[in-house]
Amino acid sequence: DTGVSQNPRHKITKRGQNVTFRCDPISEHNRLYWYRQTLGQGPEFLTYFQNEAQLEKSRLLSDRFSAERPKGSFSTLEIQRTEQGDSAMYLCASSLDPYANYGYTFGSGTRLTVV
Amino acid sequence: DAKTTQPPSMDCAEGRAANLPCNHSTISGNEYVYWYRQIHSQGPQYIIHGLKNNETNEMASLIITEDRKSSTLILPHATLRDTAVYYCIVRVAGLGAGGTSYGKLTFGQGTILTVHP
Numbered sequence: 324d325t326g327v328s329q330n331p332r333h334k335i336t337k338r339g340q341n342v343t344f345r346c347d348p349i350s351e352h353n354r355l356y357w358y359r360q361t362l363g364q365g366p367e368f369l370t371y372f373q374n375e376a377q378l379e380k381s382r383l384l385s386d387r388f389s390a391e392r393p394k395g396s397f398s399t400l401e402i403q404r405t406e407q408g409d410s411a412m413y414l415c416a417s418s419l420d421p422y423a424n425y426g427y428t429f430g431s432g433t434r435l436t437v438v
Numbered sequence: 439d440a441k442t443t444q445p446p447s448m449d450c451a452e453g454r455a456a457n458l459p460c461n462h463s464t465i466s467g468n469e470y471v472y473w474y475r476q477i478h479s480q481g482p483q484y485i486i487h488g489l490k491n492n493e494t495n496e497m498a499s500l501i502i503t504e505d506r507k508s509s510t511l512i513l514p515h516a517t518l519r520d521t522a523v524y525y526c527i528v529r530v531a532g533l534g535a536g537g538t539s540y541g542k543l544t545f546g547q548g549t550i551l552t553v554h555p
Binding site (some may be wrong): 327356358363364365366367368371379414416426427428429430431432 | 472474479480481482483484487523525542543544545546547548
């Protein structure tokens with residue numbers, strides 16, 4: 324197991340297009356998180372899943388954003404009708420410990436550039 | 439979750455100890471102090487966490503003041519590879535009602551630590 328995998332690493336898209344990112348967590352981890360990070364800022368929470376259930380969504384997650392984790396394994400984050408303000412690094416993390424006391428494992432992120 | 443305050447940047451000489459401070463004066467009794475770091479172009483990496491006792495692991499030591507209003511992360515022998523942004527986060531650990539809220543981490547802007555040769 325090589326950790327949390329995110330694909331693609333980089334994505335350039337035109338404004339108005341839809342994009343989808345994929346996250347493969349560590350296989351036995353039941354919790355999966357999505358964060359967004361803009362330049363010079365710390366990561367911001369977007370949403371998280373416990374198995375296939377989406378338990379919390381940030382107000383940052385507008386109706387153009389949707390996340391799924393259909394079988395409780397990998398997850399996808401889709402952004403519809405992209406805007407320039409969506410340009411950011413999208414980070415995925417996973418954890419096994421139900422209380423997440425011992426930290427999450429983050430992937431290396433998908434960098435989105437909207438032109 | 440309580441807010442934290444960290445200096446925006448710090449320097450350290452290679453081989454010396456790096457001491458990164460964090461203020462969390464509004465911390466509650468059930469909130470832990472977590473430290474993460476983020477090396478350029480990578481996702482954040484968990485370092486250490488603690489409630490009120492000092493903690494040490496293979497990466498670092500965490501010193502929490504008796505009143506819990508501040509803490510210090512210590513990298514005992516900093517190397518060039520320790521150059522990163524270090525985030526101090528205060529968070530309730532465990533499950534909240536309905537399994538919500540306690541899962542997420544709230545990051546600030548962190549401290550940029552630069553280790554010099």
